[in-house]
Amino acid sequence: MLLFQKKVKSIVSFSIVLLLSIVFLSQPHLTAYASNEMPGYENPQDIIIASPKNNYTTTGSKVSILGACDYEYPLYMNGEEIETSGYGFFTVYVELEVGKNEFVFENNEVINTLTIIRNKVSTSSGNNSTSGGNTTPKVTYKEYQNDVYGVITSDYAMPRSKVSESNVNLMPLTLGTTSRILGENGSYYKLADGTYVSKSSIKRYDKTLEPNKVTKASMSKDTAANQLVIELTMNVNSLYSVSFEGQNIYLKLYDTIAAAKPITKGNGIIEKVTVNTDSKNKTKTYCFTMFDSASIYGYDVNFKNGVMRFELKLPVILKDTKSLVGATILLDAGHGDYDNGTVGAMGVYGPVEKDINLNITLYTKQYLEALGAKVVLIREDDTFYSLSNRVETIRKVKPDISVSIHGNSLDYASDYSKASGFLTYYSYNLFGNLPNVMNNSITSELELKKRDPRQSSLSLTRLTTCPSVLLETSFLSNPYDYEYLIQSENQKEFGIAIGKAIQGYLQGIAKQNDQVYVVKKGDTLASIASKHGITIKRLAEYNRIEDINYIIVGQKILIP
Ligand SMILES: [Zn+2]
The missing domain is CATH 2.60.40.3500 (Immunoglobulin-like)
Structure with a gap:
C-alpha cells in the first residue's frame, strides 16, 4: 500500500490525459470538469461510481460498489468514512435491504447518490423458479433410429462430454469434420465418439455415412x-x-x-x-x-x-542460446474498440482493460523484438477482432507460442476487495509445461503472489496449434491493483516480465530439444543429415561447420 502513497503528478501519462479528454468531450454531463480545464486523472474532483450503474436491480443480498473521488479529501458513504487508495479509488461491499437502497457518497463539496434495488426472490411457482418449481421442461436425450450424419460448419467447434458441462480436456474440431450423429439433446447433437456439439455448428444430413x-x-x-x-x-x-x-x-x-x-x-x-x-x-x-x-x-x-x-x-529453432532469432511469437491484447473489457475505479472515465492490455502488449513486443524475435500482434491499435478471428490468425501464423493479455474482475455480487493479483490460464498443459514456466517466471520477476495456473476452456487457450496461455495481469475491480495497472512504468515492468517469461520458455525448449549426435567412424555430414531428415546445408549452418567435408569421430553434432 505504501507504494501507492506517492504523489500522482509526476507519473501522469500523456496518453491517459489525452484519452480522458476525449472521453470528457463526449461526456459533457460530468459537471465537475470546467470546460477549458484539462482533466488529469490524478484528481477527478468528483465522485465517479464505476459500478454498479445507478438503479441497478438485483436479487442478491450484497454488492460491491467501485469508484473514484478527489483524493485530497476524505470520502463518506451514508456519513461513514470509507477507505480510499492513494489516488482516491475505493470499493465497498454493501448489504442490501429488499426494496430501494440509497448510498450517499460525500467528498469535499460533491455529493453523489447511488440507488440499488433489491428484488425479492420469487418463491411462487413462477417461470423463473430455480428450486422447487418444475416449470422448466427437462431436456432429454433422444436417440435417432435412422441413419444421420453431420459436417462441422464452424471452424474449431468445441465438443463437450455432457450437454450441461464443457470438458476442458476435449480439443476443438476443425471445419469439415464429418461424423455419424447418434441422437440429440436439446440444442446439441451427439457424435460417434459420444461427445456433444452445438447444432449451430453442424450441418445435418439424413443419410447413411459411408465407412x-x-x-x-x-x-x-x-x-x-x-x-x-x-x-x-x-x-x-x-x-x-x-x-x-x-x-x-x-x-x-x-x-x-x-x-x-x-x-x-x-x-x-x-x-x-x-x-x-x-x-x-x-x-x-x-x-x-x-x-x-x-x-x-x-x-x-x-x-x-x-x-x-x-x-x-516442431521445437523452435533459435540461432543461438542468447537471442530469440528464429522464434515467432504471437501476442494478443484482449478486447478493443467498443469492447472495453472490464473497467476499473474510474469507469469509462479512466483507462479501461483494453487500453492497459494494449500498452502491456506493446512493451512485451518491444522487449522480444530487441532479442531478434519476430512478433505478431493480433491488434496494435484500438481495433476489435472477434475471438474466432483471433484464433484463425494464430492458426495461420503458426507461432512458436501464443500469449493473450487481459485484466481481471469479479462480478458485482462478490467482494471486490478480496481478489487481487496475477493469474495464468491454460487449457492443455501439453507442450513444455508452458503454464507453470510462465507463471513462475512472471511472479518471481514482479514479486507477485504465486498461485497455481488455472485450467479453463477459453477460446485463446484451447488452441492446439502452439503452446498458449492467457494472462490476467491484475484485477481492475480492486482499487489497489487498478492503481498499479494504470501507471505506465508498471505497465512497462509487466510487459518486460511477460517478455522475459516467453524468452525463458522458448530458450528452454530450444536448448532441451537439441539432439546431440556423436560422429562415428564412416559417418559423413551427408549421411548424418539424411538420417535425421534434414539438408546438409541446414545441419552445417546449425553447427557452424564451415567445411562440410571435415568432421571427426567423436565430434558432437547438434540435430535441430
Ligand atoms: Zn479481458
Missing part, C-alpha cells in the same frame, strides 16, 4: 513452417481425436475400416507408426512413436480435397 478408408498415407518435413506433416487420403473427413502419452502421439479416426501406414524413414522425429483397431467401436488409432530426443509443440488438423492434413509443430 471411412485411409487409402494413402505420407509423412514429410516442412522445413519452412518447421513442422512434420502427415497426410492421410480418405473418403470421409473422419471424426478424430488427438492425444499424447510420453513419446506417443495418438490420432483416433472414427467409423474407419482401413488405415494405410506412412513410411517413417529418415525424418528424425517419428521412429515408428502402428495402427490399432477397435472393431467394437469401429475406430482405427494411429500411434506415432517419436524418438526419445524428439518432441512436438502443437498440432493442427485440416481437411482439403479428401486429405486429412495432420501437422505436428
Whole structure:
C-alpha cells in the first residue's frame, strides 16, 4: 500500500490525459470538469461510481460498489468514512435491504447518490423458479433410429462430454469434420465418439455415412513452417481425436475400416507408426512413436480435397542460446474498440482493460523484438477482432507460442476487495509445461503472489496449434491493483516480465530439444543429415561447420 502513497503528478501519462479528454468531450454531463480545464486523472474532483450503474436491480443480498473521488479529501458513504487508495479509488461491499437502497457518497463539496434495488426472490411457482418449481421442461436425450450424419460448419467447434458441462480436456474440431450423429439433446447433437456439439455448428444430413478408408498415407518435413506433416487420403473427413502419452502421439479416426501406414524413414522425429483397431467401436488409432530426443509443440488438423492434413509443430529453432532469432511469437491484447473489457475505479472515465492490455502488449513486443524475435500482434491499435478471428490468425501464423493479455474482475455480487493479483490460464498443459514456466517466471520477476495456473476452456487457450496461455495481469475491480495497472512504468515492468517469461520458455525448449549426435567412424555430414531428415546445408549452418567435408569421430553434432 505504501507504494501507492506517492504523489500522482509526476507519473501522469500523456496518453491517459489525452484519452480522458476525449472521453470528457463526449461526456459533457460530468459537471465537475470546467470546460477549458484539462482533466488529469490524478484528481477527478468528483465522485465517479464505476459500478454498479445507478438503479441497478438485483436479487442478491450484497454488492460491491467501485469508484473514484478527489483524493485530497476524505470520502463518506451514508456519513461513514470509507477507505480510499492513494489516488482516491475505493470499493465497498454493501448489504442490501429488499426494496430501494440509497448510498450517499460525500467528498469535499460533491455529493453523489447511488440507488440499488433489491428484488425479492420469487418463491411462487413462477417461470423463473430455480428450486422447487418444475416449470422448466427437462431436456432429454433422444436417440435417432435412422441413419444421420453431420459436417462441422464452424471452424474449431468445441465438443463437450455432457450437454450441461464443457470438458476442458476435449480439443476443438476443425471445419469439415464429418461424423455419424447418434441422437440429440436439446440444442446439441451427439457424435460417434459420444461427445456433444452445438447444432449451430453442424450441418445435418439424413443419410447413411459411408465407412471411412485411409487409402494413402505420407509423412514429410516442412522445413519452412518447421513442422512434420502427415497426410492421410480418405473418403470421409473422419471424426478424430488427438492425444499424447510420453513419446506417443495418438490420432483416433472414427467409423474407419482401413488405415494405410506412412513410411517413417529418415525424418528424425517419428521412429515408428502402428495402427490399432477397435472393431467394437469401429475406430482405427494411429500411434506415432517419436524418438526419445524428439518432441512436438502443437498440432493442427485440416481437411482439403479428401486429405486429412495432420501437422505436428516442431521445437523452435533459435540461432543461438542468447537471442530469440528464429522464434515467432504471437501476442494478443484482449478486447478493443467498443469492447472495453472490464473497467476499473474510474469507469469509462479512466483507462479501461483494453487500453492497459494494449500498452502491456506493446512493451512485451518491444522487449522480444530487441532479442531478434519476430512478433505478431493480433491488434496494435484500438481495433476489435472477434475471438474466432483471433484464433484463425494464430492458426495461420503458426507461432512458436501464443500469449493473450487481459485484466481481471469479479462480478458485482462478490467482494471486490478480496481478489487481487496475477493469474495464468491454460487449457492443455501439453507442450513444455508452458503454464507453470510462465507463471513462475512472471511472479518471481514482479514479486507477485504465486498461485497455481488455472485450467479453463477459453477460446485463446484451447488452441492446439502452439503452446498458449492467457494472462490476467491484475484485477481492475480492486482499487489497489487498478492503481498499479494504470501507471505506465508498471505497465512497462509487466510487459518486460511477460517478455522475459516467453524468452525463458522458448530458450528452454530450444536448448532441451537439441539432439546431440556423436560422429562415428564412416559417418559423413551427408549421411548424418539424411538420417535425421534434414539438408546438409541446414545441419552445417546449425553447427557452424564451415567445411562440410571435415568432421571427426567423436565430434558432437547438434540435430535441430
Ligand atoms: Zn479481458
